[in-house]
Amino acid sequence: xxxxxxxxxxxxxxxxxxxxxxxxxxxxxxxLGQPSSSSGSQQHxxxxxxxxxxxxxxxxxxxxxxxGSQSTTETLKSRETEGSxxxxxxxxxxxxxxxxxxxxxxxxxTKTGLSGTxxxxxxxxFKLLTTPNWTIYQYRVDxxxxxxxxxxxxxxxxxxxxxxxxxxxxxxVMFCSTAFKPVPKSAYVLELVTTSRSGERFxxxxxxxxxxxxxxxxxxxxxxxxxxRAMEGLNLQLVSRNFFDPKAKINLENYRMELWPGxxxxxxxxxxxxxxxxxxxxxxxxxxxLFNILSETIRENxxxxxxxxxxxIGMVVFTDYNNKTYRVDExxxxxxxxxxxxxxxxxxSYVEYYKTRYNITIRDCxxxxxxxxxxxxxxxxxxxxxxxxxxxxxxxxxxxDAMRSNFRLMKAMSEYTRLxxxxxxxxxxxxxxxxxxxxxxxEVLKSWNIDLDVALVEIPARxxxxxxxxxxxxARFMCDHRADxxxxxxxxxxxxxxxxxxxxxxxxxxxxREAQDFVKLCIRAASGMKMLIxxxxxxxxxDDRNSAxxxxxxxxxxxxxxxxxxVLKTPNEEKYSCIKKRACVDRPVPSQVVTLKTIAPRQxxxxxxMSIATKVVIQMNAKLMGAPWMIELPLRGLMTVxxxxxxxxxxxxxxxxxxxxxxxxxxxxxxxxxxxxxxKGQELSNQMSMNMTYALKAYRDLHGALxxxxxxFRDGVGxxxxxxxxxxxxxxxxxxxxxxxxxxGKPEGSRMAFVVVAKRINTRYFVNRRNPVPGTVVDDVIxxxxxxxxxxxxxxxxxxxxxxxxxxxxxxxMGLSADKIQMLAYKMTHMYYNWSGSCRVPxxxxxxxxxxxxxxxxxNRAPSAALxxxxxxx
Numbered sequence: 003x004x005x006x007x008x009x010x011x012x013x014x015x016x017x018x019x020x021x022x023x024x025x026x027x028x029x030x031x032x033x034l035g036q037p038s039s040s041s042g043s044q045q046h047x048x049x050x051x052x053x054x055x056x057x058x059x060x061x062x063x064x065x066x067x068x069x070g071s072q073s074t075t076e077t078l079k080s081r082e083t084e085g086s087x088x089x090x091x092x093x094x095x096x097x098x099x100x101x102x103x104x105x106x107x108x109x110x111x112t113k114t115g116l117s118g119t120x121x122x123x124x125x126x127x128f129k130l131l132t133t134p135n136w137t138i139y140q141y142r143v144d145x146x147x148x149x150x151x152x153x154x155x156x157x158x159x160x161x162x163x164x165x166x167x168x169x170x171x172x173x174x175v176m177f178c179s180t181a182f183k184p185v186p187k188s189a190y191v192l193e194l195v196t197t198s199r200s201g202e203r204f205x206x207x208x209x210x211x212x213x214x215x216x217x218x219x220x221x222x223x224x225x226x227x228x229x230x231r232a233m234e235g236l237n238l239q240l241v242s243r244n245f246f247d248p249k250a251k252i253n254l255e256n257y258r259m260e261l262w263p264g265x266x267x268x269x270x271x272x273x274x275x276x277x278x279x280x281x282x283x284x285x286x287x288x289x290x291x292l293f294n295i296l297s298e299t300i301r302e303n304x305x306x307x308x309x310x311x312x313x314x315i316g317m318v319v320f321t322d323y324n325n326k327t328y329r330v331d332e333x334x335x336x337x338x339x340x341x342x343x344x345x346x347x348x349x350x351s352y353v354e355y356y357k358t359r360y361n362i363t364i365r366d367c368x369x370x371x372x373x374x375x376x377x378x379x380x381x382x383x384x385x386x387x388x389x390x391x392x393x394x395x396x397x398x399x400x401x402x403d404a405m406r407s408n409f410r411l412m413k414a415m416s417e418y419t420r421l422x423x424x425x426x427x428x429x430x431x432x433x434x435x436x437x438x439x440x441x442x443x444x445e446v447l448k449s450w451n452i453d454l455d456v457a458l459v460e461i462p463a464r465x466x467x468x469x470x471x472x473x474x475x476x477a478r479f480m481c482d483h484r485a486d487x488x489x490x491x492x493x494x495x496x497x498x499x500x501x502x503x504x505x506x507x508x509x510x511x512x513x514x515r516e517a518q519d520f521v522k523l524c525i526r527a528a529s530g531m532k533m534l535i536x537x538x539x540x541x542x543x544x545d546d547r548n549s550a551x552x553x554x555x556x557x558x559x560x561x562x563x564x565x566x567x568x569v570l571k572t573p574n575e576e577k578y579s580c581i582k583k584r585a586c587v588d589r590p591v592p593s594q595v596v597t598l599k600t601i602a603p604r605q606x607x608x609x610x611x612m613s614i615a616t617k618v619v620i621q622m623n624a625k626l627m628g629a630p631w632m633i634e635l636p637l638r639g640l641m642t643v644x645x646x647x648x649x650x651x652x653x654x655x656x657x658x659x660x661x662x663x664x665x666x667x668x669x670x671x672x673x674x675x676x677x678x679x680x681x682k683g684q685e686l687s688n689q690m691s692m693n694m695t696y697a698l699k700a701y702r703d704l705h706g707a708l709x710x711x712x713x714x715f716r717d718g719v720g721x722x723x724x725x726x727x728x729x730x731x732x733x734x735x736x737x738x739x740x741x742x743x744x745x746x747g748k749p750e751g752s753r754m755a756f757v758v759v760a761k762r763i764n765t766r767y768f769v770n771r772r773n774p775v776p777g778t779v780v781d782d783v784i785x786x787x788x789x790x791x792x793x794x795x796x797x798x799x800x801x802x803x804x805x806x807x808x809x810x811x812x813x814x815x816m817g818l819s820a821d822k823i824q825m826l827a828y829k830m831t832h833m834y835y836n837w838s839g840s841c842r843v844p845x846x847x848x849x850x851x852x853x854x855x856x857x858x859x860x861x862n863r864a865p866s867a868a869l870x871x872x873x874x875x876x
Contacts, residue, residue, distance in 0.1 A: 102219045103724045104788040105812040113790045113811075114781045115821035118464035123767040123774060125784055126430055127277040127459040130269070132451055138214040138224055141176045141191070146205040150385075158196045158204055165194075168449035170227045176208065177224045179450070184210070222276075225269045228450050229278070235442030238264065241320065242327045246285045252418050257411050260287040261418055265433055266764050272784050277459060281764035282429045284419045286401055292319060292330075292393035293369060307335055319372070319396040323360045327399065328391060332373035339364045339392055341371065352392060362395065369393050420802030424771040430458065461784060463767070466777035466825060469832050469840075472497055472632040474532060481832070485776040485798050486839035487631070491616055495532035498671055500626040502528075502535045502565060506558040508551065509569040511542045513598055517569045520601040523615035524622075531616075533623065538567070546571055548580040555581070559589040565622055567594045569601070579860040586856075590866035592625040592874045594618065617838075624835040624873050629671035631838075633829050638668050639710030641701060642830055644846025645690060646717040648854035650862060655681060660854035661693035662846050665704050667833075672871055674700040675849070677857050677864050690731065691738040698742060700871065708746055711816050712739070712754040713826060717847045719758050724812075732756050732813045755823060756813040759843050763808050765793060773804040776840055779824050780806070790814065792824055796831040797840050807842055836876050849873065 106113075149155050152173035159171055169178040182191040192208040214220045230245075238245035239262075246264030253260055262285040269278050296310055303309040310333060317330050339356075342349040352371075356362040372391040405411055421429065434456055437443050447454070468481040474495030479487050509517040521538060528535040541558050543550040551568065558566055568581055578595060585593035596618065603611055620630045643663045650656045658677055665672040674697045678689035701709055714735075719727050740751035765784060767774060774795045781792035790811040795804050809827055818826075830844035841848055853875040857865065865874075 118466045123463045129455040130276045131453040140212040144207045232443040232446040235440040288398045328374045331375045335370040337371040423768040488838040497629045497632045499533040500628040508541045508554045527615040555584045565592040586865040590868040641709035643714045644850040646850040648858040650858040660850045662849040663697040755816045758810040760808040
């Protein structure tokens with residue numbers, strides 16, 4: 003085995019996986035599965051014990067103990083793959099669908115609701131007209147001598163396609179509808195001989211390893227493989243996991259970028275039919291190579307090596323010569339294309355290899371080498387060496403933060419990526435037509451007896467009743483199709499407000515006049531909403547250095563203000579981080595950061611400052627435990643909880659799980675929030691039970707009793723993690739809650755519904771070629787039979803196609819019908835105080851995301867407990 007990407011035959015995706023086997027992970031740098039024993043987490047454990055004791059139960063046990071294993075930095079050595087059926091019988095290619103998790107609660111009678119106005123929606127699904135009713139035989143294919151290149155393996159096997167009939171081969175495993183009789187006195191059912199174009203002779207040995215019966219979940223993996231093979235006939239290019247069309251690429255020359263249109267597809271069993279979901283996708287392909295980035299870095303930095311590493315490590319790159327993606331793990335400035343590596347034919351330099359193999363001439367022989375660690379999939383396939391890439395042959399993919407903050411670039415991209423519903427429908431129909439008109443694609447589908455419908459699936463849906471938004475003095479506003487009540491603040495007061503009588507404005511001396519003008523606007527906006535804001539005291543700082551802001555925060559907080567406003571000249575991540583660390587950890591006080599660019603009057607938007615001032619006042623009121631508006635909630639004693647996780651980009655070993663809970667919105671407008679740090683790579687936080695213990699204590703301190711019902715929304719869970727959430731997280735949490743409730747004199751335990759919220763889904767639906775109105779819910783046909791799930795569109799969009807949110811109820815003993823859970827989810831999307839309109843997820847999920855993001859990006863430690871009852875993170 004050599005260490006070049008060309009012979010590995012494996013794509014380099016974003017996923018890293020978790021490697022439980024210590025031998026598999028040796029040489030990959032620090033192990034990520036060991037929790038750090040920081041002082042902050044120890045303090046958190048002590049607080050959890052105290053909170054649990056006050057609720058009448060034992061302190062929560064820590065789920066993971068640190069093993070203290072040391073990391074190693076040695077280069078991986080090649081290991082020969084054993085020829086056992088277990089080692090080589092797994093699928094070498096990409097996993098299309100994870101194992102099906104049957105999360106539908108037992109005893110559920112129906113998951114379809116009844117309330118609302120009935121309508122019909124068109125979806126981005128196509129029905130399989132002929133359901134395959136065959137047994138699929140699974141074979142492992144070995145080559146003697148061994149062949150590492152997947153493309154060559156496929157080519158050698160295709161020489162026998164007349165004998166094999168219709169088959170799918172991923173490089174190691176072959177799925178076929180033909181049953182071959184075993185060869186006498188042999189473990190193989192077929193022993194074939196193939197001669198390559200160069201005249202080399204290979205033995206192809208095929209061994210039967212299993213069967214996939216009709217209706218088996220693995221059958222859908224095979225169906226997806228068949229579809230991928232059929233899509234190869236469309237002359238699309240496979241980049242990472244999806245197919246894209248480079249011939250239809252859109253050039254954004256001013257930004258050195260290309261957009262490749264393509265499709266994301268998946269086939270699986272839905273309620274009563276097997277459906278193909280097809281979604282239009284776009285891949286951002288930069289024309290920059292890593293060599294271009296290196297050249298710019300050398301021109302702009304003295305220490306260019308460190309700067310280049312900071313910029314490219316973690317980046318996903320694309321290599322045109324073998325159509326693969328890789329993640330950059332290191333840059334080796336001690337190596338170059340003139341360096342040599344060992345092959346079975348002796349040592350060869352990278353320059354010679356690329357010239358011989360791909361007829362590519364390396365132009366700069368002094369450039370460093372890019373180092374990529376093998377993924378878990380590489381290691382399963384026997385490739386455990388470091389993968390070396392040449393910068394001038396590796397194209398950068400994706401977008402940097404600077405690109406995302408470039409308004410003109412994002413606007414130019416949105417013209418092509420934000421497709422209106424009618425354009426999206428046309429693209430989906432064009433995909434179907436293109437698939438059916440391709441002779442090669444149809445040959446693949448017909449060989450497996452698969453027929454695809456030409457029409458998009460139409461299904462029944464319901465539009466829930468619009469929400470009433472409650473303001474002060476019992477004023478009400480009925481939401482319309484825009485789900486936006488920004489203008490209502492011009493004539494209504496807030497539902498409840500906190501008068502601001504004692505506050506400070508910290509501003510650089512030279513910007514004091516602009517700050518004073520904006521404060522006057524805020525006072526005027528507040529008076530229109532019947533809220534009193536007194537004239538603040540100004541703390542002038544001589545310059546805008548971090549130390550000046552820190553000293554000013556120390557001086558002002560000593561005088562016990564309700565809130566502090568800070569004025570920044572321009573958006574600056576470092577200054578913002580410094581301010582939030584000071585105001586959230588060292589000197590806990592609610593803080594409002596504004597930039598001069600936002601608050602200073604400009605000719606083009608002189609009239610928009612009043613709107614900005616109104617939003618700032620609403621935000622400040624929410625941070626001081628006021629409620630800008632409220633919804634009509636029929637249930638008493640309900641605690642709504644949101645949980646999300648954010649990974650720190652600055653500290654690779656840390657992630658932060660944030661929990662935000664309501665304190666019975668019918669009786670109180672207070673919230674509770676908590677953040678815990680845990681090890682990298684875990685969306686599934688083991689600290690959740692401790693956070694819930696704190697939240698229950700806060701609820702009991704406020705109301706004198708535990709909540710009657712708990713509605714728990716869990717964000718940040720992919721399909722691959724659902725098994726762990728369902729089998730570990732929910733069971734552990736429910737056991738801990740039951741323990742708390744029983745110790746408080748409630749033998750029946752807790753009543754809780756645990757709902758997994760998913761935003762990144764491919765499902766779309768339309769009404770008369772337009773976006774559905776907010777409140778449109780779908781709970782049949784395209785939902786999954788093994789789940790208690792539904793789709794909900796809760797927000798309105800001005801551009802493109804609206805994306806529904808998927809809600810998957812994986813535990814429920816609250817005693818509420820599907821109707822009521824759907825309505826509660828929709829109601830909660832109206833309570834996010836940063837936006838006077840409905841949002842895509844329940845507000846507690848958005849608050850949890852906001853808090854986790856703030857801590858991961860700016861604070862990097864747990865905030866002070868003094869702020870836990872305030873929405874200080876807005």
